[in-house]
Amino acid sequence: MKKNRIVSLTIISILLVIVLLILANNILNPFYLRTLALCAVYTIVGLSLNLVIGFTGLFSLGQAGFMAIGAYTTSLLTMSLAAKQANFFVAPLISPLNKIVWPFFPALIAGGLLAAFAAFLIGTPALRLNGDYLAISTLGFSEIIRIVLTNIQRLTNGALGLIEIPTTANVWWTFGAMGVTLVILQLLINSSYGRALKAIREDEKAAEAMGINLYKHKILSFCISAFFAGIGGGLLASLLGSIDPLQFRFLLTFNILLIVVLGGMGSLTGTVLSAFAVTIGTEALRFLDGPIIPNVPALPGLRMVVFAALLMISILLFRSGIMGTKEFNWDGLLGFLKRKPLSKRGE
């Protein structure tokens, strides 16, 4: 297909998304609107995990920890002095955080950078491991981050968490960040560095023999992934207005892993689709947690069983997920739409 047509179709669809968001902003109630914004946040974090698992072939389970770092950094930098005073009643917040208030955007970036730095520290030893061992060690590090956050009372307010975080993030912030993440990752993956990451996924030994420094490229992928996870965490904190360490348990990583596996490991657009499906599904299936059948006691947590089953079915029966390693493209979609029904072919 002609390049002009692809460009115009892309511009039209971006405008369409913007119009839909304006409409959503005016029509939807706050609950739906927040769910929509959450979809974008989970997309960002899903994309970040897909870079590591799907494109570099590193089975890492540390995403919740990096999100926590981003969330706490952004919150502590943006909270007003009065809110900080109110939050830290057990022990005062350490200086200089008790004196500074940053605007949202630099705070968000700072959260991403700090998460990337943590990934660098964790990755240096952990990325020497492979497969299951890497998964276990990154999971362990993620829990360590959470436990440290629970115990440094004067920095994080410990188990009490933080409230009154300025709720700057809205659909514009989240969808904007999602778009930027998608574009940057797409550009990265199609660059020479992206090809090197895919080579590592395909065959580590061969990649090394082709002159690819495994450690450098793995840590690059790991840190970029953590950066975007940190951004996602910061957006999440600002969206919810309150955070506590328990939010960043393994369950969060599990949800993100579910998104990546369902969407297709190695497909960015697949992750976008499944992030929306899973996030909306989580909210839509809320009724499963309440009493469904009269006179039968409710089973809280039943909706998570649905997702666990979905993950199992996906891994057992359609391992490549929705998109496999393919990406959405206009040619494919138009070809699909123009396809004639079988009975009419050959006429």
Next chain:
Amino acid sequence: MGILEVNNITIKFGGVTALNSFQMDLTKGEIFALIGPNGAGKTTVFNIISGVYKPTKGKILFNERDITGMKPDRVTSLGIARTFQNIRLFKDLSVLDNVLIGNHVHIKSNFLEATFRMLKYNKEEKAMRNKSIYLLERMGLAQYKNEKASSLPYGKQRKLEIARALATDPELLLLDEPAAGMNQKESDDLARFIKELRDEFNLSIFMIEHHMQVVMGISKHIFVLDYGILIAQGGPREIQNDQKVIEAYLGVESDA
């Protein structure tokens, strides 16, 4: 002039001595072959030169530079490329991507310049593409450039491995059984092709091969390994008449 000097290499895996005091000198611009019965330690020699294994004893000099124990990616960046006995392509990637990845070792742009498509990177990418397409044309693979590497037939996969190795701009090319699984005609073509490559890319070539026709036809000098020990070396004629070599391949007549 020497390009590779292997000095008294010994490597032990537990109690097994896979290679014992192996000594070898390769000169520039020539084709060398390494032969020997199965399990003689031929691939071990390759793995030591390319940095996969670290020798227990001994030294390797490449262009008079000590490369003993260097990591494979460093060795490749200095100018030694290799292929694998059991083909190890990046199976799910396209034929072109496989060759492009070979170019990555010499990239000068950092990942930010690459991600944001700075001018410097765009120039590099264009050069990489041109070179890769040329290599594919040279191998007769240009028409398959958008196919998955794993979809190619076996012989073409071997050629793609060579193209990928050439993309790293090597001075010394290590070929591990390039003619494996080929019939008479194919291996004859391959032999001619290897010679052409040497001339065109100014390569020194060191290969492991079982097809004696290929080995005898194009190598200047042959090394023969048996049980990790160098039992003979010399030109094709000498090797063919060497008693030890014949014994290693055919066994010794028993008097009993």
